[in-house]
Amino acid sequence: MNKRSKEGPKSHPEKNENRSSLPEWYEEDKADQFATRVVSGTGSSSVDIPTPLGISASPPALDSAAQGNKRVGRRRKLALEDYLEGFEQRDKTVFARAITLVESNAETDRNIAQELIRRLLPRTGESIRLGFTGIPGAGKSTLIDTLGFSLCEQGHHIAVLAIDPSSQLSGGSILGDKTRMERLVRHPNAFIRPSPSGGVLGGVARKSRETLLLCEAFGYDVVFVETVGVGQSETTVHSMVDCFILLMIAGAGDELQGIKKGIVELADIIVINKADGENLLRAKAFEREMRNVLHVLSPASRGWKVPTALCSALGGEGIRELWDHVSRYIALRKEQGVFLKNRHQQSLEWLHALIGEYLRRQFYHHPAIKESLTHLTEEMAAGRTTATSALQTLIALYETKT
Template sequence: MPINKTVSLSSGFLKLFLFSLLLLFKQIILANKKEHTSSLHEKPGVSQPEFISSSAVKQVQKFRKKQPSAQELIEGILSGKTSALSRAITLVESTNVNHLAKANEVITACLPHANKSIRIGITGVPGVGKSTFIESFGNHLTSLGKKVAVLAVDPSSTISHGSILGDKTRMEELVKDPNAFIRPSASGETLGGVARKTREAITLCEAAGFDTILIETVGVGQSETAVHGMVDFFLLLKISGAGDELQGIKRGIMEMADAIVINKADGDNIKKANLAKAEFNRALHLFPTKKSGWKPTTTTCSALTHEGIPEIWKTIEQYVEFAKTNHYFIENRKEQNQYWLLETINEQLKTNFYNHPEIQKLLDATKKAVRNGEFSPFAAAQLLLNIYHDYKK
């Protein structure tokens, strides 16, 4: 037995020795390979030529700075850097699917730092003076020490390339104000897409320390409903007139308003504006009570003379106190979060169905038959749904 032990021991040492030798060789081979890689497969001994100029290197480095990591963006936003904020919003707005994960990472990290602001929706038909109002109102807010972010929801900007907020010349002062951040409407094919991007931009702005978010929209489409679903306070901008200007406003907008502000109440217009104010006041009390319990107010203002602008902010402050006291403020935000969850799901389900090639083939003919009363809408719906589900299996 002792002999056997010695044999097995010495055979063990031999194995260890051979293994060590193997490792040594491997390291030598690897070291050689590394050298090859670093010299771009050129023959060893030949030094790398200096064909990359130093200016080109600088340019590449500059470009790389334009694509910061998610972590860099997050740190930048949380330390209040508007450059990081801008880049993060661009990332969120990107239609490149590869950016989605990074965008979600930034959003998720910002969420705990968001939610500490007042979000105000501002709507009104074109010509009512929205940009001038926001300039005047925004300047008043920054003069009070507020940090103001101005965003927009305007799906039509896909065609007009940013019809609202695009022309920043109307906001001369606010654009230069270091405590203001102005961002034109995201572009996108659908309102749902634009709304998503704007809502995530709110999160980013809040995480960057902006405490007052103004969201502008035009009062002609479905976009006000979307904006109403992402703000705490909804302001309807109007001008005095023969009532004709009301016709441009979509149904139901007046019922959404927490305040109606009659703009351009200056010069000869003051009397007319006061009449309009009285008329809207009478009309408003015919509406059902709002869920918040808040009674909408009607005021006049002039974005030109700044008359009435401070009063609007006071009204909003009163609203916030009122809604925080009766817990509507926080409850409404929770409801809005849930609304966007379900809304996104429902929209996506519809998109998947209506974009399915089999449905696209049949939909127009089915619609036509149903429109003309040749086919029951319910029987036709069932037929299309059955086809869709059979193809999904």
């Protein structure tokens, strides 16, 4: 093992056109594997889209994040004040470590994370929170890449919480969404965080709400929350965002897309993606069908007629119109005085979810429950007891030995 000198990050000898640095420790013969290399962004055209009402196109600059706080960066363990200082200085390294902190299950980390969020709360709440859902293959990541890149080019700072399917063995996330957002991931105004699902319904990360608050406190003025679009994750994401966008594609079949009444009713905007080339006519026909469906459904928001938008995320067509819909919806909600009320209601739902999570953890970690659960499960499998009877036994054990 080798120790890095106190002079700062080493420059990697290869590829001088890119900036590269090594971590605090690395194996001498594996420097290439441990090096972090920052490459320049790719030039690309963007869609000229307007700024939504109440959101500045030029939030606090995050340029100082590239330099980082060197004093903090060399520490193995950060204290609360280090995190707060890092947020003040827009240090992206500290920001990323703060997100890792809130995702940690260690009790000491949880305590620091909760105090950090409490101290940062006055800096939150100024962003627009957008949720995206749809079946795998609907083009969510590509749409977010195109829309997000265009917003970044307009001067916005974009954070993407890409909720990935987790590994069954490790519980960690994959980077599929991040690799599909090729332009956005290279933009200095963007931050993308694939998150582990943590076992929550539909693959939604257990700590996504805390991560969202950290993004706002750091200065990101538009936050995208993307879900894999399966199971019941849609309802969880809906409870976290200001505007919920459902992506659909023509020709996939209703049964494949899981077009359930409840999911469509949650949507504030419906996007028919991949409306290009030979698929354009099918997309237009499908849009007419969706409009007919919406006529018989109750909209999620009073006074709002859910619009449908034809988009081609690859070509950029329809992106401006989609953002127009978002801007009009946010403006209406603020005009009605329900924008903040909705966020307060979401906070209450978050509280109840945390209570449920805490009680569940306390119950299953109880020694008496651990000892008896396996036996009762075997008894149920053998047909010698019922689920209700097993529950009564477990509750009695928990209450008498707590």
